[in-house]
Amino acid sequence: MSYRPDLSGVMRAWRWPAIALMLACTAVSSRAEDDAPSPGEALYQARCASCHDGAVARAPDRGAMRQLSAERIGFALGYGLMSQQAKDLSQREIAAIVRYLRGTASPVTATLPDSTCHDPAPQIDEASLPRWNGWGGDIRQHRFQPADQAQLGADDVPRLKLKWAFGFPGEVKANAQPTVWGGRLFVGSPVGRVYALDARTGCQRWTFDAGFGVRTAITIGADARGARAYFGDQRGEVYALDAETGKLLWKQKVEDHQAAIITGAPTLADGVLYVPVSSLEEVLAVDPRYSCCTFRGLVAALDAQTGAIKWRGYVSPPARAQGTSSIGVQLFGPAGGAIWSAPTLDLKLNRVYATTGDSYSNPAQDTSDAFVAFDRATGQLAWSRQMTEGDAYNVACTSQYRSNCPDKTGPDFDFGSSAILVDLPEGKRALIAGQKSGMVHALDPDHDGAVLWQRRLGRGSTLGGVQWGMAADDANVYVAVSDVSQQRVAPGTPGAQKSVFGVEMKLDPNQGGGLTALSQATGEVVWHTPHPGCNDRPGCSPAQSAAVTVIPGVVFSGGLDGHLRAYAARTGAIVWDVDTVKDYATVNGSSAHGGSLDGPGPVVAGGMLYVNSGYPNYGGMPGNVLLAFSVDGK
Numbered sequence: 001m002s003y004r005p006d007l008s009g010v011m012r013a014w015r016w017p018a019i020a021l022m023l024a025c026t027a028v029s030s031r032a033e034d035d036a037p038s039p040g041e042a043l044y045q046a047r048c049a050s051c052h053d054g055a056v057a058r059a060p061d062r063g064a065m066r067q068l069s070a071e072r073i074g075f076a077l078g079y080g081l082m083s084q085q086a087k088d089l090s091q092r093e094i095a096a097i098v099r100y101l102r103g104t105a106s107p108v109t110a111t112l113p114d115s116t117c118h119d120p121a122p123q124i125d126e127a128s129l130p131r132w133n134g135w136g137g138d139i140r141q142h143r144f145q146p147a148d149q150a151q152l153g154a155d156d157v158p159r160l161k162l163k164w165a166f167g168f169p170g171e172v173k174a175n176a177q178p179t180v181w182g183g184r185l186f187v188g189s190p191v192g193r194v195y196a197l198d199a200r201t202g203c204q205r206w207t208f209d210a211g212f213g214v215r216t217a218i219t220i221g222a223d224a225r226g227a228r229a230y231f232g233d234q235r236g237e238v239y240a241l242d243a244e245t246g247k248l249l250w251k252q253k254v255e256d257h258q259a260a261i262i263t264g265a266p267t268l269a270d271g272v273l274y275v276p277v278s279s280l281e282e283v284l285a286v287d288p289r290y291s292c293c294t295f296r297g298l299v300a301a302l303d304a305q306t307g308a309i310k311w312r313g314y315v316s317p318p319a320r321a322q323g324t325s326s327i328g329v330q331l332f333g334p335a336g337g338a339i340w341s342a343p344t345l346d347l348k349l350n351r352v353y354a355t356t357g358d359s360y361s362n363p364a365q366d367t368s369d370a371f372v373a374f375d376r377a378t379g380q381l382a383w384s385r386q387m388t389e390g391d392a393y394n395v396a397c398t399s400q401y402r403s404n405c406p407d408k409t410g411p412d413f414d415f416g417s418s419a420i421l422v423d424l425p426e427g428k429r430a431l432i433a434g435q436k437s438g439m440v441h442a443l444d445p446d447h448d449g450a451v452l453w454q455r456r457l458g459r460g461s462t463l464g465g466v467q468w469g470m471a472a473d474d475a476n477v478y479v480a481v482s483d484v485s486q487q488r489v490a491p492g493t494p495g496a497q498k499s500v501f502g503v504e505m506k507l508d509p510n511q512g513g514g515l516t517a518l519s520q521a522t523g524e525v526v527w528h529t530p531h532p533g534c535n536d537r538p539g540c541s542p543a544q545s546a547a548v549t550v551i552p553g554v555v556f557s558g559g560l561d562g563h564l565r566a567y568a569a570r571t572g573a574i575v576w577d578v579d580t581v582k583d584y585a586t587v588n589g590s591s592a593h594g595g596s597l598d599g600p601g602p603v604v605a606g607g608m609l610y611v612n613s614g615y616p617n618y619g620g621m622p623g624n625v626l627l628a629f630s631v632d633g634k
């Protein structure tokens with residue numbers, strides 16, 4: 001079998017602690033394995049089903065995993081995100097699980113045709129070429145593309161047609177936002193392959209294998225020495241590549257905690273990279289034998305030239321022992337306050353702003369679910385403003401193994417999106433962010449985060465409210481609401497998933513979604529456009545969880561239903577709507593399918609609109625495609 005590649009470096013770097021699986025049936029003897037009709041199924045039920053059959057919303061379900069290539073599942077179990085869950089499984093047992101998940105279909109091993117570009121690449125530093133850099137397009141995280149860079153007028157939007165599609169081979173999700181710079185499009189993928197494609201045609205300039213999932217947007221920094229591409233991976237490592245060749249210049253582990261991951265893009269200013277760090281410890285805590293919890297959110301500042309760490313700004317002091325759980329396991333706290341999204345830079349006050357997630361354990365800390373401001377030179381916490389008090393939560397709280405669940409149990413109202421720094425009339429400014437609670441908050445950065453206004457737009461829940469990001473032009477902030485909801489349905493209902501308690505659940509086609517424009521100055525609702533409806537498609541949710549993007553006159557918002565919609569910025573009328581859920585012929589020859597739009601938002605540059613489709617987590621639809629639209633597909 002070819003799916004245990006020699007990646008000893010990855011193995012060494014990825015040392016999870018000794019958390020054995022929480023499930024009882026660990027012993028599947030080799031005799032039983034030989035005799036049993038489907039050893040893979042037995043192993044799956046014993047070792048994987050507790051999380052993957054509905055109990056852990058973040059874990060892809062069996063249908064989604066079935067669409068992964070055998071190599072991809074083997075990689076996840078042997079070296080990747082699931083290496084801890086599989087660490088005591090033999091190669092043979094892993095092979096049996098992979099066979100079970102893949103059914104009888106032969107593994108996807110087709111070699112792809114060569115899609116390397118034949119024409120010479122434009123100069124990487126060619127300043128006339130349009131750009132969208134990093135997560136927000138600018139260091140204030142506006143997610144706004146001005147007219148000269150967008151080169152796409154409001155009148156052009158209804159004529160957008162698919163120009164090309166690119167398939168991420170063997171993937172079930174496409175969850176990294178593209179960056180456009182120097183005529184190239186840079187994008188990461190869940191298996192850790194980073195691509196530089198020609199922005200107009202999708203042919204390939206180079207690829208780089210990080211060996212571990214890359215879901216951050218890529219941030220380009222350019223000076224006389226050339227252009228560099230910076231990003232983070234799912235084990236807490238930051239990379240700098242030569243953007244022209246894809247050659248590795250340096251890499252740096254920014255946090256030693258075994259559960260640290262980087263989901264937000266680095267933000268770059270004056271030769272310093274500000275890297276947000278989040279973690280998967282909230283999921284590890286579901287194992288009752290895991291000593292929960294010790295991770296604390298941070299921003300790390302790195303010298304962009306060398307990767308040297310200048311400072312680490314943590315949101316709380318190191319965790320201390322906090323007594324034992326009901327089954328006698330030592331607990332630690334405070335912990336949590338993960339930073340999921342790209343930091344926001346304030347060059348006027350020399351501050352780095354970030355938003356934080358919940359606490360993982362007792363005691364709940366006062367910097368979770370908060371806006372935090374670090375001094376840009378030292379990393380000292382200048383101020384913090386908490387939006388939800390006493391929110392301590394981890395995945396144990398929603399499993400049947402509750403011993404690691406903290407006293408407060410939720411409500412799990414993280415911030416998943418960056419704060420946007422905007423200028424208001426009369427020299428005032430606001431720092432605006434949306435929360436999973438369904439609230440949008442505006443703080444005054446010039447008065448240590450004093451609250452300017454707050455507005456409720458969603459009901460909020462663990463996957464509700466505002467998830468991945470809003471966008472701001474010069475007047476409004478545009479807010480999409482998730483509020484995804486699952487309902488209990490009769491067994492066998494199409495699109496249903498079974499939870500560990502044997503209950504069939506399905507996404508509620510009537511709950512969630514909607515896009516709202518708020519005045520930046522007052523928080524008043526300028527317009528609200530509800531989701532237009534699911535049309536009875538099985539398993540469809542109207543939730544709009546993906547980040548929003550705006551160009552002059554038009555706002556773009558994607559949904560779990562797989563649609564990308566464009567709204568008139570003045571009225572909220574829907575002016576364009578494309579359903580991405582279908583099969584695509586791709587420029588790289590990979591088979592590809594569209595699915596839910598979640599996580600990153602679309603990117604507009606040089607008359608093209610790029611969007612990734614496919615996000616199977618939380619009951620969404622799998623997919624593995626990057627779509628590039630242009631006016632009339634030309």
Ligand code: HEC
Pocket residue numbers: 021044047048049050051052056058059060065068072073076077080081082085086097190213283286287617
């Ligand atoms: C403790 C809960 C838990 C258990 C047990 C578990 N998983 Fe997972 N698994 C997850 C979560 C959560 C994710 C999603 C992680 C993410 O995307 O951040 C995941 C992701 C995956 C993925 C996708 C990985 C990727 O790189 O995108 C695969 C494949 C997978 N699991 C297979 C398995 C198999 C097979 C088993 C049994 C041997 C297993 N898992 C056991 C929680 C679990």
